Amino acid sequence: xxxxxxxxxxxxxxxxxxxxxxxxxxxxxxxxxxxxxxxxxxxxxxxxxxxxxxxxxxxxxxxxxxxxxxxxxxxxxxxxxxxxxxxxxxxxxxxxxxxxxxxxxxxxxxxxxxxxxxx
Amino acid sequence: xxxxxxxxxxxxxxxxxxxxxxxxxxxxxxxxxxxxxxxxxxxxxxxxxxxxxxxxxxxxxxxxxxxxxxxxxxxxxxxxxxxxxxxxxxxxxxxxxxxxxxxxx
Numbered sequence: 001x002x003x004x005x006x007x008x009x010x011x012x013x014x015x016x017x018x019x020x021x022x023x024x025x026x027x028x029x030x031x032x033x034x035x036x037x038x039x040x041x042x043x044x045x046x047x048x049x050x051x052x053x054x055x056x057x058x059x060x061x062x063x064x065x066x067x068x069x070x071x072x073x074x075x076x077x078x079x080x081x082x083x084x085x086x087x088x089x090x091x092x093x094x095x096x097x098x099x100x101x102x103x104x105x106x107x108x109x110x111x112x113x114x115x116x117x118x119x
Numbered sequence: 120x121x122x123x124x125x126x127x128x129x130x131x132x133x134x135x136x137x138x139x140x141x142x143x144x145x146x147x148x149x150x151x152x153x154x155x156x157x158x159x160x161x162x163x164x165x166x167x168x169x170x171x172x173x174x175x176x177x178x179x180x181x182x183x184x185x186x187x188x189x190x191x192x193x194x195x196x197x198x199x200x201x202x203x204x205x206x207x208x209x210x211x212x213x214x215x216x217x218x219x220x221x222x223x224x
Contacts, residue, residue, distance in 0.1 A: 045154075045162065045205055047213040059212060062120075095161055104209030105152035105167035112161060
């Protein structure tokens with residue numbers, strides 16, 4: 001069974017960094033992309049980062065480019081999202097997700113970890 | 120960037136047919152996917168590549184479209200279908216629509 005478990009969320013002050021983790025199991029982590037999607041309270045879904053299977057390529061929307069860094073450790077079956085210079089508008093539930101095989105729809109999601117940016 | 124536009128809300132009677140639309144600002148071919156999100160839960164993939172039903176999803180759900188115009192159809196609507204529905208494109212990076220809230224009349 002595919003499982004994705006996020007951790008690392010919490011309350012942080014504006015301008016602070018925070019690193020999220022996504023522990024994966026039940027599939028070959030090294031053969032799959034890792035993605036992060038967030039959802040602000042009461043709002044819609046926003047894709048924030050993707051990394052290819054071997055970690056050599058990363059992709060971000062303009063809203064987080066230059067502040068967020070996605071990485072993965074295939075030996076530990078764990079993905080990460082390093083978030084720097086956090087702003088109040090980064091407050092959201094952060095989900096890690098896996099694509100469906102041979103497709104770019106998000107077939108598997110974690111339960112999410114909540115990040116709150118506030119002074 | 121490819122912007123996806125969805126109607127904010129739709130009201131439907133139980134047992135009826137409902138279509139939820141998603142319009143892309145540029146062609147995405149058939150690289151369109153649909154999700155259902157119930158309150159307090161993570162999203163669930165319903166339809167991938169415009170018209171393919173995800174495993175385990177009831178056949179009441181179907182998808183169609185290509186290019187810039189896409190629809191998700193639920194027929195017939197059941198009480199359990201009350202949720203937010205999102206489209207997502209994967210033709211040019213990844214973006215989500217703003218979501219459509221399905222309500223009961």
